[in-house]
Amino acid sequence: MNTTTRRLLAATTLTTALALPTPAHAATDYPGHTTSSYVVLTDTTTTQAHQHGCAEGRTGTTGPRILFFGTQEKNDTLREPGRTASSPTPRAPYTQAAQYAHHWARGFTECRTDQATAHLALGVNNKDDSGLTGTHAGQRWAHLVTTARDNSTTDAVTITTALDAEPSWSTPRWARDWLTAYTKATDIPLYAANSADSCPTTTSGDCANGWTLADVHHMAGAGNPRIHVIPQIYRTDGIQARQWANISRWGHTHTGDPLRFAGAMSQHTACSQRSCNNTDNTPQQAWAQLKKALDAHHSTRVNNLGPATDMRWP
Incomplete structure (x- = not known):
């Protein structure tokens, strides 16, 4: 198979999955979960990446599956997840993230059963404490993901992008x-694995840190069909699910565009x-909370909510 054909097949696979066709099982059936990871590049090896895949x-x-590599910093480097700008922990070059993804994909392909496929989303967060502008950071991550996708050697894994945008x-x-x-630099789809800090559950009030519902709705995809949201549904009381249903309802009312939900994110592991x-919902609890909240209103009801994904540390 030549390179052009392989890339076209990968693009078709990604588009099909993001469209989330109705599964054969009933819409209320929990479809299971995948595992996503925080990746500390300075502590990992290619062997570990292969094993995880x-x-x-x-x-x-x-x-x-989302691989969260942390925060973008100057000179195309990454600060590991959970660290502040003042942390003395070593920084890793973007190229290490691409290498990790390559070996993860090889491992997945070699060990997969039932002809499983994966969208491997290379993720960063929106921390703005590194001195980079948002424009520069988005452009450079688009370049990294495009390069990683172009260099992919397996059709079982499609390289895409994730952003953990938190107000x-x-x-x-x-x-x-x-x-x-990012969206100007590439047409590679993006998973929005976002939080909705302090957003209301039933009204049109504001969210945390000067963010409005319009801001949160926009960052979760708004009218962009290449962006699907996998929201953080960590809390056991269900508030986060109700926040996201309200954000989607707000979008339906004010812009005519409810969000495109691909699944729910938990952090049980x-x-x-x-x-x-x-904040330790199981994947099934997170999925069920989100599904219930979305189904409570006709404008946000989904018939084919995709699998949950559960976060883990390496």
Whole structure:
């Protein structure tokens, strides 16, 4: 198979999956989950990347997996997840993220069962404490993901992008500039794995850090068909699910465009590795909370909500 044909097939696979066709099972059936990871590049090896991909391949589950590499900094480097700008931890070059993705994809392909496929989303967050502009950060991440996708050697794994956009981490302007720059630089689809910090559950009030519902709705895809949201549904009380249903309802009312939900994100495994307080929904609990909240209103009802994805540390 030549390179052009392989890329066309990969693009077709990604478009089909993002369209989320109605599954054969009933719409209310939980479709299972995948595992996504925070990746500390300075502590990992190509062997570990291969092992992590292999473990996901063996599950036989088709769906997105997100690799969160942390925060973008100057000179195309990454600060590991969970660290501030003042942290002395070593920075890793973007190229290490591409190499990790390559070996993860090889492992997945070699070990997969039931002809499973994956969308491997290379993710960063919207922390604006590194001195980069949102425009520069979005452009450079688009370049990295495009390069990684062009160099892919397997049709079982499609390289795509993820952004963990959280209102508490940047100004809305910085985040909007990132997304604008990214979408201008590439047509590779993006998974929005976002939070909705302090957003209302039933009204049109504001969210945290000067963000409005319009800002959160925009960063979750708004009218862009290449962006699907996998929102963070961590809290056991269900508030986050109701926030996201309200954001989607707001979009339907004010812009005519409810959000395109690809699934729900939990952090149950990460909480078992590091302590959490009432934010340890299982993947099935996160999925069920979101599905219930979305189905409560006709404008946000979904018949084919995709699998959950559960975060873990390496």
